[in-house]
Amino acid sequence: MSLLERLFGRPKLMIEALGPRHAARVSVLHATSFAYGWDQPEVARMLSDPSILSDGVFSGQSRQPCGFVMSRLAADEAEILTICIDPAHRGRGLGHLLLERHLAQLVRRGVATLFLEVEDNNAPALALYGAFRFAKVGERPGYYPKPDGTRALALILRRDLG
Ligand SMILES: CC(C)(COP(=O)(O)OP(=O)(O)OC[C@H]1O[C@@H](n2cnc3c(N)ncnc32)[C@H](O)[C@@H]1OP(=O)(O)O)[C@@H](O)C(=O)NCCC(=O)NCCS
Numbered sequence: 001m002s003l004l005e006r007l008f009g010r011p012k013l014m015i016e017a018l019g020p021r022h023a024a025r026v027s028v029l030h031a032t033s034f035a036y037g038w039d040q041p042e043v044a045r046m047l048s049d050p051s052i053l054s055d056g057v058f059s060g061q062s063r064q065p066c067g068f069v070m071s072r073l074a075a076d077e078a079e080i081l082t083i084c085i086d087p088a089h090r091g092r093g094l095g096h097l098l099l100e101r102h103l104a105q106l107v108r109r110g111v112a113t114l115f116l117e118v119e120d121n122n123a124p125a126l127a128l129y130g131a132f133r134f135a136k137v138g139e140r141p142g143y144y145p146k147p148d149g150t151r152a153l154a155l156i157l158r159r160d161l162g
Pocket residue numbers: 033082083084085086089090091092093094095096097117118119122123124125127128131
């Protein structure tokens with residue numbers, strides 16, 4: 001904890017880079033949001049990977065994030081691998097704040113073009129990406145396996161950061 005944090009306490013909301021120490025929490029957050037899991041060792045590897053930029057949002061005094069976003073960087077392009085917010089904290093602007101800070105970090109790292117894939121019926125995610133002016137550039141039919149055995153369409157979205 002920094003001296004400022006000791007004197008004045010932690011701000012109510014913080015966005016911070018994540019590291020391997022957050023792997024257990026990130027794995028749980030991912031499992032609450034998606035049918036397919038990222039196990040803890042896999043998440044720890046991703047959080048140590050220098051080509052992956054990971055940011056978390058922290059609420060109150062908690063030392064563990066209540067949401068995170070990860071992007072893989074390659075030259076001046078990046079792909080958002082995932083973003084998720086703890087269900088108990090959704091709908092309060094945390095996803096928006098987290099993505100806003102994450103995009104700023106990507107720009108600082110020299111990323112000019114950002115891509116992501118999203119299920120075509122994921123209304124909250126589409127609203128979030130729409131707010132940041134992501135545009136549809138492609139489709140992958142039958143991409144996401146669904147619990148009922150069907151497969152859902154993935155949309156490929158792009159946003160220029162330059
Ligand atoms: C997508 C997700 C990260 C959004 O996080 P959040 O903190 O709830 O989002 P915010 O409160 O910042 O809202 C962001 C935008 O989405 C809209 N939104 C939020 N929940 C919504 C809902 N249930 N239906 C429609 N729009 C919704 C908000 O109105 C807001 O739009 P605005 O910026 O134009 O005002 C969150 O719903 C989540 O974790 N979902 C499960 C994981 C997931 O699907 N991730 C995306 C994978 S591609």
